[in-house]
Amino acid sequence: MGIDFHDKKNQTTYSTRIADQTWREELKQLVAVENISNAADIGCGGGIYSKALSDMGAESVTGIDFSEAMLKSARDNCKEYKNIIFKHGNALETGLESNYYDLLLERALIHHIKDLKACFSEGYRVLRNGGIYIIQDRTPEDCILEGNDSHIRGYFTELFPKLIAKEISRRYDSQTVVRTLKEAGFNEVQEVKFWETRKVHENKEQLLKDLSGRTGRSILHDLDDYELKLLINHINESVSIDKAIIEKDRWTIWKAVK
Ligand SMILES: C[S@@+](CC[C@H](N)C(=O)[O-])C[C@H]1O[C@@H](n2cnc3c(N)ncnc32)[C@H](O)[C@@H]1O
Secondary structure (H helix, E strand, C coil), X not given: CCCCCCCHHHCCCCCCCCCCHHHHHHHHHHCCHHHCCXXXXXXXXXXXXXXXXXXXXXXXXXXXXXXXXXXXHHHHHCCCCCCEEEEECECCECCCCCCCEEEEEEECCHHHCCCHHHHHHHHHHHEEEEEEEEEXXXXXXXXXXXXXXXXXXXXXXXXXXXXHHHHHHHCCCHHHHHHHHHHCCCXXXXXXXXXXXXXXXXXXXXXXXXXXXXXXXXXXXXXCHHHHHHHHHHHHHHCCCCCCEEEEEEEEEEEEEC
């Protein structure tokens, strides 16, 4: 099991949200995006964050993904944006020009990457000197926080301990990320933790509908249809409010400078 990024069925799974203000505010603390000429969004999925970089003032954004299905949804999602282009490529070998980009974003990508050193070395190659690398992912620690009315993801691992094993096996701890960034040549490595509002659901019904589509949550592809139903029942019983649900996830961001 696990998500198949190349399957057309999953094409829109990473294009139906917009990047929340909590993300934009956090990024602003780390990068003056309005001064960025050339940004790249590697593992761009449906272009949610390519669009946000443009909205925040980046002059041009290049989105890269190894899935043609994702790129199709990204192109649809960003069709109004003349300063965003999408190209097919692998994070380990992007095909992008060397020493060119001012900013590279890799959001929710590295837990899908086996050779982290190769990924970071490619990031180093394409950034110009002084260019900024932003990696956003969850550490094992971020993945085992308990569930509550806003941290819905906590209920996934609470009900299915097998998902904890899966998360721990695929998520990098912070020490590994920092060490590998330094090995790839980066300096000024900085780490921040933050809660990103993933989505505001109008009510519980909307949240349950979002979960039933496994939208934007690759871990739910490790549950079969029956297990997903059990999870939805569990969340229905556990979430105590039926007004707007502000769903938040805990993330780690690493900023590194070439
Ligand atoms: C979890 S999604 C995140 C999408 C987007 N960055 C976001 O945060 O909404 C991971 C994306 O990385 C892409 N991906 C995974 N491995 C990749 C690789 N080796 N090279 C390029 N893209 C990759 C997948 O196709 C998918 O679109």
